[in-house]
Amino acid sequence: MEKEHIIRLEHVSKQFLSRNTDILAVSNINLEIKRGEVFGIIGFSGAGKSTLVRCINLLERPSDGAVYFDDTNLMDVSERTLRDTRLKMGMIFQQFNLLAQKNVLDNICFPLKIAGMKKEKRIKRARQLLELVDLTDKERAYPAQLSGGQKQRVAIARALATNPEVLLCDEATSALDPITTKSILELLKKINQEYGVTIVIITHEMQVAEQICDRIAVMSQGEIVEMGAVKDVFLNPQSETARKLILPDNQFDAEGIAKRVIRIAFDGQSSSDPIISQLTLHSGEMINILGANTENIGGKAYGQMLIQCPESAEALEKIRQYLTEQGIHFEEGGTIS
């Protein structure tokens, strides 16, 4: 029987020695990533996410700890074995990192060439991958001629060329617009579900984690401050960092209108539905439900809900007043400064 987890980090730390100060970018991380899951690592910029993910394939050698892939401690293996193991871990990046002087087909063939596959075979394989990422008409194009989303699709095809068991994604959608982000996330989801590839996603955007991850770890200052099923963390964040990520200071919708995110906790009020209707009536504003995890037990609601409403002092005051009257616990995202 196969082991449940494919990657295991034990007491992993990474210290950077710079001129004046030593930076502990990753501090004593323990983590198990299960075979076949989509695991998210989320945190603000500088939290140590990239360093942590680079410790998984030893692009960054941890200063301390053990990194197990399939129960082999990569810290102990030879350089040769490490390189062979990397064939089983594809990686994609925020800046795509495609070979600028090579066309799409050659970019996808590249890891196969590195692995020593014959030319005809690798072209055949690359064409299959182009089909998977829906770019068959672009095989002769150069990266400079592609959009960001297309470049990331090429990068995904390239990362999957050697049939890896794991795909590491470092801010893979952070340079893309929301619509392209959605399509890339859908592609990743498909790769996870149809091919069983374990996916590790690094992001600073909660929406990304929420859309695709099964479990997430929240990182702050090199440490994991919270970990759990994405729904649980999203709807009931325990750490300050998770709360700030979920209830961001300010948000603007597609029309550039400021939005406020509010988290509502139900612990046995009558029912969740009438409350949202009442909020809409009271504030006279459209209220958007971002996510909900409520259960009705005997006509009473338990759980949490994330809602979004336009940033208007008047409407917000009415919402606050109503929720307080009803004795409902709520939290708000920060104000716009």
Added chain:
Amino acid sequence: MTEQIIGLLGQGIWETLYMVLVSALFSYVIGIPLGVLVFVTDQNGICRNRVLNLLIGGVINFIRSIPFLILLVLILPFTRLIVGTTIGSTATIVPLVVAAAPYVARMVESSLKEVDSGVVEAAQAMGASRMQIILNVMLPEAKPSLLVGATISLATILGYSAMAGFVGGGGLGAIATNYGYYRYNTEVMLITVLLLVIIVQIFQEGGLRLVRRIDKRIK
């Protein structure tokens, strides 16, 4: 201008091209590995090696700080050892290579510095070895910039070759020296200078056109 001088200039052009192109070839054969070595052994390189880096960097800087004419004279015994003589175009190739190879190495190094480090990282993540990264990522990705560097190096070597004419080298530099400097024939001297300018222009223009054709980052 006599027929004889025209013939002489024709031969001068050939000799100059021969010296410059052969020297450039050898300079690149030596300069590319040197440039790659300084680049990859650097602090942030993929084969960090402080000792080797300082050593190669030191040798490059040392040779580059010697004025070309002095270098040429200094290595006369070495030149004689290799080609059996110290005068003529073939003999000039030796000091030209010695002077240009370190120059080329720096050109190569600076071209490699322009390669996106993310692409190198992506190759490492794919399990590429250092050699594969150098041969399949760094050099091919730097190709347009290497070519720009080559046009600059050619112009520099051409300049050196003209200087070598002063001390027994062949080519247009020798003609300019013999006719213009020793016989006060300004006309011939100006013509050789003009020819040199034209050759530089051709190298430069041709190189840049080639770069525009092969660089896939444009359009």
